[in-house]
Amino acid sequence: MNLSFFAQVYEIVGCIPEGKVASYGQIACILDCPRNARVVGWAMCQCPPDLPWFRVVRSDGSLANKDFYELQRVMLEAEGIPFLPDGSIAMETYQWSPDFQA
DNA sequence: CCATTGACGGAAC
DNA sequence: TGTTCCGCCAATG
Numbered sequence: 494m495n496l497s498f499f500a501q502v503y504e505i506v507g508c509i510p511e512g513k514v515a516s517y518g519q520i521a522c523i524l525d526c527p528r529n530a531r532v533v534g535w536a537m538c539q540c541p542p543d544l545p546w547f548r549v550v551r552s553d554g555s556l557a558n559k560d561f562y563e564l565q566r567v568m569l570e571a572e573g574i575p576f577l578p579d580g581s582i583a584m585e586t587y588q589w590s591p592d593f594q595a
Numbered sequence: 596c597c598a599t600t601g602a603c604g605g606a607a608c
Numbered sequence: 609t610g611t612t613c614c615g616c617c618a619a620t621g
Contacts, residue, residue, distance in 0.1 A: 498618065517603050521617095528609070528616045530603040537602050546602075557602040565602090 498503035498529055502536040505591070509548040512573045513584065516552045523591045548572070554584035 496504075505520045505575070517537070518530040526532075533549075540546040547568035554577075556562040566576055574587050 518605090520596085521603085526617080528604085529618075530605095531601065531616065532618050534603050534605090535601045539619090549602080551602085552604060561602060 498524060498526070498532050499536045499539070502521065503541070503544055506537075506540075506544050506546065506549055506593075509589045511548075512587065514548050514550050514569065514574065514587045515589045516550055516554075516584065518552050519588070519591070526548050541543060541557070548589075550582060550584060553581060555579075556580035575578055 496518045501524050502520055504516070505523050509515050516529055516530075517533040518527060520533045521527050521529040524533075530552075537544075537546045537549055550565070550569075556565045562580075569582060570576060574582055576582055
């Protein structure tokens with residue numbers, strides 16, 4: 494498992510089921526590196542087309558860049574995750590429970 | 596090898 | 609309560 498954080502992040506994100514979301518810090522925590530939240534986000538920037546990056550949101554339940562906000566919003570709504578009038582999602586309800594099966 | 600960047604997180608103001 | 613700043617780590621140039 495000498496995969497870079499990069500690859501590990503891909504593994505975690507790829508394990509997120511539909512209708513669920515995970516925060517960058519949560520993924521970093523799964524990797525046992527809660528401070529790598531930024532690295533996770535950076536890995537998402539390199540997100541391959543196979544990666545459901547749209548299921549990854551901020552700890553606040555809000556999205557990141559405006560450019561991706563609308564796209565992410567559409568993708569999440571398509572997954573069955575409604576957006577609050579606040580512009581964020583009820584991550585408390587939709588946050589994915591990591592099973593450590595990565 | 597050094598400097599910069601980056602789709603974050605939390606603490607400070 | 610909202611906004612701003614710093615810190616953190618890895619990858620790229």
